[in-house]
Amino acid sequence: xxxxxxxxxxxxxxxxxxxxxxxxxxxxxxxxxxxxxAAFAEQLGRRLVEIAARTLVLELxxxxxxxxxxxSEERFAExxxxxxxxSVFNRYPVLARLLAQACEQAVSTHHELSSRFTRxxxxxxxxxxxDHDPGALISIETGQGDAHQQGxxxxxxxxxxxxxxxxxxxxxxxxxxxxxxxxWLSERTRIxxxxxRLLPRDGYGWIExxxxxxxxDVSQVAEFYRRLGALLALLYAVDGTDMHYENLIACGxxxxxxxxxxxxxPTLVNDADPAxxxxxxxxxxxxxxxxxxxxxxxxxxxSGVGGDHGVLSPLNSVDWADPGTDRMRLVRRPRxxxxxxxxxxxxxTPAEPADYxxxxxxxxxxxYDAIVAHRxxxxxxxxxxxxxxxxxxxxxxxxxARLLDESTHPSVLADALxxxxxxxxxxxxxxxxxxxxxxxVSDLWRGDVPLFTCRPGSxxxxxxSGLRLPGMLPEPGLHAVTRKxxxxxxxxxxxxxxxxxxxxxxxxxxxxxxxxxxxxxxxxPVDPDPARLLVAACGIADQILAHAVTGEDRVNWxxxxxxxxxxxxxxxxxxxxxxxxxxxxxxxAELGALTGAARYVDFAxxxxxxxxxxxxxxxxxxxxxSVVGGGIHGLGGICYxxxxxxPLLGLDPKLLAQAVQLMPREDSSHTVLDGVAGSxxxxxxxxxxxxxxxxxxxxxxxxxxISSTNGFARGDAxxxxxxxxxxxxxxxxxxxxxxRTSLESDAxxxxxxxxxxxxxxVALARDDERLAGLLAxxxxxxxxxxxxxxxxxxxxxAAHHPSAANRRTALLLGTLDExxxxxxxxxxxxxxxxxxGLSGIGHGLLRQGFPIPSVLLLQASPDEEECTR
Numbered sequence: 121x122x123x124x125x126x127x128x129x130x131x132x133x134x135x136x137x138x139x140x141x142x143x144x145x146x147x148x149x150x151x152x153x154x155x156x157x158a159a160f161a162e163q164l165g166r167r168l169v170e171i172a173a174r175t176l177v178l179e180l181x182x183x184x185x186x187x188x189x190x191x192s193e194e195r196f197a198e199x200x201x202x203x204x205x206x207s208v209f210n211r212y213p214v215l216a217r218l219l220a221q222a223c224e225q226a227v228s229t230h231h232e233l234s235s236r237f238t239r240x241x242x243x244x245x246x247x248x249x250x251d252h253d254p255g256a257l258i259s260i261e262t263g264q265g266d267a268h269q270q271g272x273x274x275x276x277x278x279x280x281x282x283x284x285x286x287x288x289x290x291x292x293x294x295x296x297x298x299x300x301x302x303x304w305l306s307e308r309t310r311i312x313x314x315x316x317r318l319l320p321r322d323g324y325g326w327i328e329x330x331x332x333x334x335x336x337d338v339s340q341v342a343e344f345y346r347r348l349g350a351l352l353a354l355l356y357a358v359d360g361t362d363m364h365y366e367n368l369i370a371c372g373x374x375x376x377x378x379x380x381x382x383x384x385x386p387t388l389v390n391d392a393d394p395a396x397x398x399x400x401x402x403x404x405x406x407x408x409x410x411x412x413x414x415x416x417x418x419x420x421x422x423s424g425v426g427g428d429h430g431v432l433s434p435l436n437s438v439d440w441a442d443p444g445t446d447r448m449r450l451v452r453r454p455r456x457x458x459x460x461x462x463x464x465x466x467x468x469t470p471a472e473p474a475d476y477x478x479x480x481x482x483x484x485x486x487x488y489d490a491i492v493a494h495r496x497x498x499x500x501x502x503x504x505x506x507x508x509x510x511x512x513x514x515x516x517x518x519x520x521a522r523l524l525d526e527s528t529h530p531s532v533l534a535d536a537l538x539x540x541x542x543x544x545x546x547x548x549x550x551x552x553x554x555x556x557x558x559x560x561v562s563d564l565w566r567g568d569v570p571l572f573t574c575r576p577g578s579x580x581x582x583x584x585s586g587l588r589l590p591g592m593l594p595e596p597g598l599h600a601v602t603r604k605x606x607x608x609x610x611x612x613x614x615x616x617x618x619x620x621x622x623x624x625x626x627x628x629x630x631x632x633x634x635x636x637x638x639x640x641x642x643x644x645p646v647d648p649d650p651a652r653l654l655v656a657a658c659g660i661a662d663q664i665l666a667h668a669v670t671g672e673d674r675v676n677w678x679x680x681x682x683x684x685x686x687x688x689x690x691x692x693x694x695x696x697x698x699x700x701x702x703x704x705x706x707x708x709a710e711l712g713a714l715t716g717a718a719r720y721v722d723f724a725x726x727x728x729x730x731x732x733x734x735x736x737x738x739x740x741x742x743x744x745x746s747v748v749g750g751g752i753h754g755l756g757g758i759c760y761x762x763x764x765x766x767p768l769l770g771l772d773p774k775l776l777a778q779a780v781q782l783m784p785r786e787d788s789s790h791t792v793l794d795g796v797a798g799s800x801x802x803x804x805x806x807x808x809x810x811x812x813x814x815x816x817x818x819x820x821x822x823x824x825x826i827s828s829t830n831g832f833a834r835g836d837a838x839x840x841x842x843x844x845x846x847x848x849x850x851x852x853x854x855x856x857x858x859x860r861t862s863l864e865s866d867a868x869x870x871x872x873x874x875x876x877x878x879x880x881x882v883a884l885a886r887d888d889e890r891l892a893g894l895l896a897x898x899x900x901x902x903x904x905x906x907x908x909x910x911x912x913x914x915x916x917x918a919a920h921h922p923s924a925a926n927r928r929t930a931l932l933l934g935t936l937d938e939x940x941x942x943x944x945x946x947x948x949x950x951x952x953x954x955x956x957g958l959s960g961i962g963h964g965l966l967r968q969g970f971p972i973p974s975v976l977l978l979q980a981s982p983d984e985e986e987c988t989r
Contacts, residue, residue, distance in 0.1 A: 133196070133444035137176055138165030140200040141219070148223040152230055159259055164226045167263070171218050171567075173440075175530040177448055179208060184446050192445035199446065214533040222567060225271030226262075233260065233275060233287055240321060247319045248285060248328050255280030265366075266517060266569040269584045276329065284329035290381070292318055292325030294508040298380045301354060301501050308490035308497075311350050311483070314374040332461035333372040334468070340373035344464040345476035348375040348408070348425075349483025349620075355406045356616065357491050357608065358502060359601050361385045362513055363408040365427030368462040381511040384502075384576040384597035388552065393730070394671030395678050395692035401604070402619045403484075404690065409623040410473075412687060417454040419628045419687045425473040428628070429459030438525060474624045474947075481617055488613045495605050502601055506577035510597065514556055515546075520569045527564065539565075552592060559583040576601070618667065618950070619690065622680050625946035626688045633833070635874035635908045638899035643938060645930035650969035654714060656933055660941060660962035661711050661720055664704065664952050668723060675726040676701055680943075680951040688946055693953070695734055697757030698793070701727040703954030703975075706761050707963045709768040710972055725769055731758070732775060738782050750787050751798030752955075752978070755779065759811070760802040764973065764981050780811050790825045792838035793876075797822060798978075800842045804849055805980040812850075819846045823854060830869070832881025833907075840864075841885035873898050874908025875976055876955075880916035884977060889920040896924035900931050904964075905944035906976055907955040911964030915976050918968070929968045 138145065145168065149161045169176075180199050187195040209216035237244075237257065245253050258280055265274040272289035279285070299315045306313050316328035335341045355363060360383045367379040389400045403409060408424035415434025420426070436452040463470035473480065491498055523543065532539040543561045547554055556572065563570035563584050571584040576598035581589040646652060668675050677693050694700040705724040712720035738745050738755075750756040762776040783803070789795030800818035803811040822843055829835040840860070846852060872878030873895055883891035895913055903909035910932050917925035942948035944956035951957040954975060966972045973979035 133440075133448070134166060134169050136197060136200040136444065137169045137173060138162075140176065140203045140205070141165065141168045141172060143205060144168060144219055144223055148227050151227045155258070156230070156234075156260055159261070160226070160230060163262055164223065167222055167226065168219055171222060171528050172215060174450065174528050175208065175212055175215055175533060176203070177440075177450065178530050179203065180446060180448060187446060192442075192447055195446040196444055196448065212530060212533040214536050214539055215528075215530075217536075218528075218533075218567065222271065225567070228270070229262070229272050229289070230260070232272075233262075233289070236321070236324060237277065237287070240319065240326065243319055244285065244326050248317045248326055249283065254283035254285075266521070268563075268568050268571040270566055270568065286316075286327040286329050286378075288325050288327055289323075290325075291323055291509045292320045292327065294383055294505065294510060295325070295327070295380055296320055297501070297505045297508055298358075298377075298383060300504075301358070301498065302351070304497060304501060305350060305354050305487060305490060308494055309350055309486045311347055311486065313347060313351070314371060314376055316376060316378060327378070330369045330371050330376045330378060332369055332465070334465035335373055335471075338466065341464045341466050341471045342476055342479040343373040344370060344375055344471075345473065345479040346483035346486075347373070349480040349485075350487035351375060351377065351483075352403060352406060352408055352480070352620075353484050353487030353491060355383075355408060356403045356488075357498065357601070357605050358383045359385055359387070359405070359597060359604065361405050361407060362511075363406050363424045364411070364422050365424055365460040365462040368408070368424045370462055370464040373464070381509075382513060384505065384510050384601055385513065386574065386593045386595075386597050387600060388594070390594075392671065392674070393676055393692050394669040394674065395676035397671075398615075398669045399619075399678055399690065399692060403616050404619055404623060409620060410627050412626060412628060412689060414683065414687065420457065421628055424462055425624075426627075427457070427460030427462050429457060429470065431457045431628070433457065472627075474627050477621065477624050480624070481620060484617065484620060485613065488608065488616070491605065492608050492610075492613075495608065499602060499605055502576075502598065502605070506598055507575055509573050510576060512572040512574045512581055514553060514560070514570070514572055517569055520560075520564070523564060524567065524569070555589070555592070556581075559585075559587070615667070619678070621947070622678070622690045622945075622949050622951070625680060625949045626690055628687055629946065631682065631686060631688075633831075633874065633877045633908050634869075634872050635878055635901055635913075636903045637901070639902050639931065639935055643931055643934040645927070646933035646937060648926060648929040648933055648968055652933065653929075653965045653969035656936055657711055657962045657965045658715065658717075659936075660958050660965070661708060663941070663950065664708070664958050664962075665719065665723055667950075667952065670726075673726075674729040675723055677704065677952040679953050679957065680945045680949055681953070682956070695731060695758060696753055697761045697975075698752050698955040699951075699953030699957065702731070702758055702761035702765075704952050704959045706764055706768075706975070707954065707959035707966075709765055710963065710966055713768055714966065714970060721769065724765070728765065728769075728771070731762075735775070735778050735782060739778070742782075745782055745784050749789065749794050750784050750796065750802075751789065751794040752792060752802070753794040753798070755783055756799040756802035759783065760805050760978050763802075763806045767981055776806065777808070777810070780806060780808065780814070783811075783814055785814070785817060786821075790822060790827060790839055791829075791834040792842065793833045796825075797839045797842035800846055801978040804845055805978045807980055815846060816850075819843060819852065830882075831877035832885050833876035835877070837882045837885035844885075870894070872908075873901065873913055875912030875915065876907050878908065880913045883916040887919070892917055892920040896921045900928050900935075902935070902942055903944050903948065904932060904936070904942050904961045905956050906960035906964055907944045909942075909944050911961060911967075912976065914964065914968065915974060925968065929965075933965075 145161050145165050149157050152160045187198050189195045189198045259278045260275055262275045263273050264276055267273050275287040277285040295318055302313050302315055316330050319326040362382040369376045369378055391397050410421050411423040412419050412421050413434045417432045417434055420431050420434050432454040437455050439451050439453050441451045442448050527539055527542050532542050546557045546560055560570040573582045577596050579591050579593040579596055581592040668677055679693050680688050681691055681699050683689050695702055697703045705727040708720040708724040748754045759779045762779055766776055787795050792798040796818050800815055803815040827836045832838040868882055875881040879891055879895050895916055901910040904911055906912045914925045914928050941961050943951050945951050952959055954960045
């Protein structure tokens with residue numbers, strides 16, 4: 121029995137479709153000399169099938185009822201044998217044009233490669249093979265990468281001896297320059313690096329073929345990542361980008377970069393958010409560190425340290441159901457990654473980069489410090505790159521690839537105008553990108569991924585055809601690189617090390633809100649008197665201020681944020697209370713009110729400067745409010761934050777009133793974190809007539825709701841708590857009954873002590889002395905956060921077991937002194953946010969020494985001045 125991917129004759133469906141296109145393939149094959157003609161025909165056949173498959177499947181369905189063979193597989197084979205190509209081309213003249221063009225390109229590029237190889241063979245043997253003749257050339261495998269400039273692709277040549285050679289049909293001058301920089305780095309760090317041998321030619325080049333080799337032991341893996349860290353420092357200095365998993369090969373303990381055509385890459389983002397600008401200019405830009413794509417099917421790390429095996433593609437891809445049968449049809453579904461060659465192998469398993477963070481950081485420090493100590497030498501090397509060709513990445517290659525694929529739909533292959541209109545999606549109201557659209561469309565019509573290049577010393581761009589576009593870039597890439605190298609310092613190195621650590625922590629992994637491990641070893645307690653708590657909170661705040669990124673009129677931070685409760689990502693803080701700049705501003709304002717220190721108040725005010733414009737945007741585009749939602753995470757949290765911050769900072773009360781007016785009346789979630797329960801509690805805390813009217817609506821929505829999850833943050837306990845608070849405020853018996861129902865239905869996990877999903881949250885929601893007593897018997901947590909760490913537990917203990925809360929606060933202060941603050945992020949990476957980060961730790965410390973309203977309980981500000989000494 122044949123598989124679904126085979127025809128009745130046992131050949132693949134692609135081979136069967138290629139058979140239907142045989143006249144085109146055979147005509148092109150006659151232009152190629154043996155012994156390369158057979159492989160040429162096979163590769164061309166695959167390319168033609170890619171272009172024609174959608175149309176051929178439509179034709180198959182059109183004639184399906186007229187096919188006479190007995191089985192579905194046989195009817196498919198009958199179709200491919202009897203297809204009238206002339207008739208198809210008459211109906212789809214654009215398809216005929218694309219197929220003919222692909223044939224012409226294949227022949228032309230083959231002849232170009234062959235003639236270049238013949239001319240350069242002697243030099244290739246001397247330079248690449250160290251004077252060892254590899255024997256006769258036996259195969260040429262094209263299509264090793266994206267097609268540019270009329271179908272030219274990277275190719276791998278194989279010789280009789282088994283040796284291989286890489287042909288690159290674009291200039292390799294920048295590769296040569298980068299190797300000079302790597303040699304310099306090796307001399308200055310005493311770290312040896314392997315670079316592939318190169319033979320640069322005019323407009324193209326030959327490159328040593330590097331193979332993926334395993335490591336012998338753990339020490340070699342560690343050495344791989346140390347070398348990679350040093351290379352990362354160099355790539356950061358020269359504004360390298362696009363170093364994804366396909367551009368790095370792990371050859372034993374040597375990381376080998378095989379494509380460095382995007383050094384000196386211009387930075388086009390002109391974001392008013394200083395943190396966003398800092399991220400764009402950081403080591404993150406290299407794409408060598410985790411770069412996670414998010415989609416309906418999950419997440420995938422496509423960075424130089426990613427490329428995991430067996431991961432579902434985040435977005436669905438075009439595929440074929442029932443291939444090789446007359447039921448064959450196009451479907452969209454996820455694909456599973458096959459893995460790559462970029463990760464070091466140990467005992468057949470790719471090493472996890474986060475496990476070698478220390479080695480990576482050590483290499484980065486060595487490389488960075490060498491650059492700072494000898495920056496004039498590196499500057500001389502980068503100046504020599506002034507006229508080298510750099511690939512300018514206007515858009516993600518996957519966007520172009522998707523357009524090329526979708527534009528083979530038969531609906532756009534009958535009339536060229538229809539295909540032109542399909543390419544209209546490239547117009548995005550961007551001054552630079554929209555000027556490039558005509559040239560992108562021209563490349564796409566040729567079947568190419570659009571290509572633009574620039575020079576480090578120029579602001580001009582060049583198209584794939586060589587047309588010069590003057591003054592397209594804001595500044596020459598060389599100017600930006602020079603400025604960066606001159607500004608590199610110990611402070612910047614520490615900032616980049618945080619980005620490295622945070623990015624490694626964002627590697628895809630299961631997300632848990634369960635309270636974590638207990639404090640390890642003996643910790644000497646520190647008396648938690650108010651003065652000591654204030655000093656500790658100031659230390660936390662100063663750490664936050666030290667990592668602030670300031671702009672012309674605002675300040676922001678980079679943080680680790682949990683997106684969609686599925687994966688962590690490094691990004692500028694948004695406006696939210698829970699992990700955004702509103703939450704950071706609240707802690708700083710609380711501390712400023714207690715200490716009288718102007719720096720905390722000033723930073724809090726500067727952090728909030730974008731809020732008026734954001735609320736104005738919400739008013740103009742109400743659909744954005746439904747995306748943001750309510751609850752603590754959304755607009756509800758912002759309203760609560762403004763209610764607290766207005767008296768603390770003397771803000772205009774109209775800002776809070778506007779935020780309340782924008783609150784969503786309906787929400788897809790009922791929870792405290794991101795839904796109606798959180799919105800209800802926030803409106804009660806605001807306490808204005810308008811907010812209380814909204815609270816009435818939210819309470820009526822929540823009555824009768826039973827959550828499918830447990831806990832305060834996303835479960836029944838939080839819903840019951842919000843309803844009970846409402847019932848106590850307005851004396852509503854129905855809400856009180858509903859609150860008791862929700863609170864009693866929440867199941868308790870005795871192993872989880874945190875606020876968000878565990879005992880602490882349920883104890884707070886129920887105001888339950890017994891549960892608080894159970895908490896008191898548990899070991900202190902290493903995680904200090906409010907969310908599922910120690911300060912959430914201390915909050916729950918304070919009401920009924922103040923002595924236990926006091927003891928645990930003393931231990932927390934001791935741990936803070938000895939080990940530093942630990943957030944609820946992967947690996948405890950410091951992050952400024954409120955629920956999982958440093959601001960929450962600072963707020964929790966203040967709560968234990970001063971009458972600060974609880975953020976976890978969304979407590980309102982007192983009528984009198986909120987915080988006094």
